Amino acid sequence: MRLAAVDPMARELGLVPGQKLADARACVPQLAAIDHDPVADQNLLERLADAADRYTPLVALNAPDGLTLDVTGCAHLFGGEAALCRDLLERMRGAGFTARAALAGTPEAAAALARHGRPGIVPPGGEAEAVARLPVGALGIDASTALALTRAGLKTIGDLASRPSDLLVARFGAGLATRLRRVCGHEDARLTPRRAVAACMVERRFAEPVARREDLTGALSLVLGKAAASLEQRGEGGRLFEASFFRTDGVVRRIAVETGEATRDTAAVSRLFTERMHLLDDPTDPGFGFDLLRLAVPRTEVLAARQVLIDGRGEAERETTALVDHLVARFGRSNVLRFLDRPSHIPERAEVMVPAIAVGGGSYRSAGPAAARPLARPLQLFDPPQPIETLAEVPDGPPASFHWRRTTFQIIRAEGPERIAGEWWRDGEDMLTRDYYGLEDREGRRFWVFRQGLYGRETASPRWFIHGLFA
Amino acid sequence: MTARRDTLAALKGTLARLERGGMPPASPHAPSDGSGLVPLGAAGLDAALGGGIARAALHEVHAEAPVHVPAATGFTLGLARRVAPAGPLVWVRQRFLDQEFGRPYGRGLAALGLDPGAVVMVRVRDAEDALRATLDAARCGAVGTVVADIWGAPKILDLTASRRLSLAAAESGVTVLMTRAGAEPEPSAALSRWRVRGLASEAAEGGMPGRPAFSVTLLRHRAGIPPRDWSMEWDREHGRFRERTALPGRLAPLPAERTAAPPVEPQSIPFRRAG
Incomplete structure (x- = not known):
């Protein structure tokens, strides 16, 4: 176990991040160590980024502990760059953070200065000079490259910048050269903001x-x-x-x-x-x-511009849309719905309910097959279907009675079967065929039930389900 | 000839309004003769109601028992279809009812003769939200009917709440139909209150189930129409109710779970016997 971060007091006692916990405890026996929680750190950084949104909409995370703000054209709103930096630091201090801020022409230069150099404001064009004294580690390159550069005697960014860049590219790849150009302010890169900037x-x-x-x-x-x-x-x-x-x-x-x-x-x-x-x-x-x-x-x-229809139908449509907006604001997007039909013949897939705000009215096209039969499609559909126990006169006929929710229903009339096969292109070959029956009992209650599986061909003991209730 | 003269008068009225500068709002409601009553199609019932069911008002439909909720819903949707054949229908529903009775199915609505594309479903958590949504919808004049499914007898649904609904309905011209289940009918500001029970249908050819049938009781009407029972069925082809004609030789709609029918009082014969 190693130390991930240390506070100022621990730093004064000589502890550094990366040190082994046992070593640290040997130095400072009264050390208070807390488990590192990267997710919580990330959430905290996100919250700080939210708060930094007040300065500019262009805020990017500079993990694990930094934020990059593009304040181009925003500084005058806060009384200049210096005042903006001061305001930002004051707010951070007020919230209990130790923060350092640097302002430079490119994000990389500002990040290098804030992390490794002297915080403050770099005058335009002064980036190369400001970063010249920083160690090569400030470039944000991996440790092995930094070590190799140091061994070669290139200790500061200034040393590196004075070399011809083709030599660096030949030895360390183009990445280092690009990085160097950006940190020195010779090349600018756009910030990718955390939240999309609205028009x-x-x-x-x-x-x-x-x-x-x-x-x-x-x-x-x-x-x-x-x-x-x-x-x-x-x-x-x-x-x-x-x-x-x-x-x-x-x-x-x-x-x-x-x-x-x-x-x-x-x-x-x-x-x-x-x-x-x-x-x-x-x-x-x-x-x-x-x-x-x-x-x-x-x-x-x-x-x-809207065409006003002479019969005022446009007006009525607009009023309905306004009502839907109002209901959505009150009850949420997913609770104000419209029916939308789908190309499928499996009853529960033949239509979905979608947020009314996403689709207009009149988007329902088909009424389904043979809607003219009294027991064509139920008014209310159970999704998923509920299992029932049935008693039938013949194995592949409609049930004479069935048991559902602790009640037995005696069937006096039945209609069917309507055979609906599975969608092999979606469910595979082993989806069982359904035989649907419309049933009516003595009290006029009407049910839509199906037998899953063809008797004797697909299964030996088909199961029965209730799928809907008719009016 | 009269129909043509009526059309002409209506067009002249529209033109007059246009010239005055106002755009006439499109009415989603069924045409009526100005009394605000829409005939249901069943002659006896319409006659008893003095012409039909009133638009721009609150009506309550009680299911006799929870098992009759689908029938009550069907009857309510039939009313909605009569009152506003093309207008948008806002259906407010408590979420748990979907587990109990299944979720509303657009193809089933189409099978009853309603247009699923004109329906806006509002799914709410409790009766309070249901009443708020219903009131919002009832205030929007472009809506044809609002159907509100309310379970039980929530405290929030008191006389004030129902009066608020019926005032909103009267102002905007929207008809509010409230389906109630699991509750005893109690005083409210509704214009009419009904109780619905499912009825075995008259068999179609081949002994198959026929049109959906209801036994409907008018419990209370504010115009003082006396309570009565009707047997009706819904005719989807024509979008109207029909009175059931009890034909001999058909199965009597005797409830299966009751031990016996209540004893029938020997009726006094209104004629004096001669001799």
């Missing part, structure tokens, strides 16, 4: 933290208005709206609402958000209010 994004900062839900809702509708104006300029409407609320202590809450069709209707979207604003409340950890609100529209679609 339309609007923010609002509060001078004082806001905690009341009504105030936040009001601020959100103002922001929505701005977003709608920006969408209108582009001739688009949003399908998905995501509001991020940044709490002063670094916690970020996100609320997303979805609409059935592209919209710029501020009032309607605001109403949908109102349904979900209770997600901001956290009774165990209320915090001190939110100081930044950001609205992103990650999914947009072209929103053409």
Whole structure:
């Protein structure tokens, strides 16, 4: 067992990461060691990245303990680069972290400086000079390459940069040369942000933290208005709206609402958000209010001017869509559903229920085979079918009575069989054929049952199932 | 000739509204004569109801026992089909009912003559959510009917809740049909209250099961229509109810699990015997 990380006090006592735990205990008998939990570390880093979202939407993880922020064009919002760095460090310190920040022209240079060099701001074009004194290990290369370079007498990045790069490529591969160029600021690479950057994004900062839900809702509708104006300029409407609320202590809450069709209707979207604003409340950890609100529209679609139909049918359709959006905001996407038919003749596969927000109305095409028979298809379907015990007059006839849920039903009328074979292309050859019967008992209860397996041909003792109830 | 004159009058009305600047909202509801009553198709029942069942109102349908829930659901959907043949149908349903009675099946709806593509299912956890969803849907004028399946007698479903529903229905023109099971009928603001029991169908040719049949009891109607029983069946081809005609020689719909039928009172003959 080795030490994964040490705190400042342990470092002063001479312990270093990578040391054996037994050795460390021999040096410091009162050492308090905690199991390393990489998943928890990762989650913590993700939370910090969420909190850093307030500075720029372009945040990337620099595992295991770093974050890279692309603040191009963002610094002036915080009063300049220096003020931004100060603000960031202060927040980190406030949350109990020891942090170092460096700002440079390329992500690699900034990472090398923050980890190994002097934190601070590198003037434009000064990267090569700033990193020249750093050890080659700061390039972020593997240990064996670093060792080989050190043995060759190339101890600092400056040493390495003064050599012709074709020699380095010949000995260590192109990776090292690229890395060197990036760290020295000769080549820039784009950051891959953790969260996709939405096409339309609007923010609002509060001078004082806001905690009341009504105030936040009001601020959100103002922001929505701005977003709608920006969408209108582009001739688009949003399908998905995501509001991020940044709490002063670094916690970020996100609320997303979805609409059935592209919209710029501020009032309607605001109403949908109102349904979900209770997600901001956290009774165990209320915090001190939110100081930044950001609205992103990650999914947009072209929103053409609408043709008003003379019979007003378009209006009715829009009202239905609005109702579905409202119900989705209230009860969740997976609880507001529509029927969608599938190309399959197995009854339970012939249709699925899909979120109503994803499909429009009228998407159901076929009514199934022979819908005109009274016992064609049941009104309610058991999924999966439930086993029953039957008593039949002849082995391959309809049941004369069956036992289900502790009750025996005496059948007076039967219809069938309707034979439905398995789908060999999906289930393989050994899927048993089903013979479906519509049954009716004396009290007018009507059942849809099937016998699984052809008697004598596929199985010697077929089992019976109830699959549905008719009206 | 009259039909053509009616069409002409309706078109003239539409034009007048257009000229006034308003777009007429498309009505998902069945055409009616202005009284707001939709005939069910069974002549005796329609006559007793004074023309049919009222739109833009709350109606309750009780299943006589849990085993009759499918029949009650079928009757309710038949009503929905009559009231708003093409309009969107919002079906609010408690989630556990899917385990009990199976999940609603679109092809089965089609087999009853409804359009599965027009149905929006809302699956909710409890009666409180069911009532909220029902109220939301009842306030949206574009909806044809709202069907709400509510199990048992939840406390939240009191007189206030049902009055709120029927006010919303009256305002928006949506018909709200509430299916109840496992509950005793109790006072509510519903315009009418029904009790439904499944009935053995009249055999089709070959002794096969026929059209779905119901024994329907009108328990209460706010217009003071006296309680009565009807035997009806649903005719999917024409999308209407039909009164059952008890034909001799058919199987009597005698309940199997009862020991005996309740004793029939000797009826007093309304005629005076001569002589």
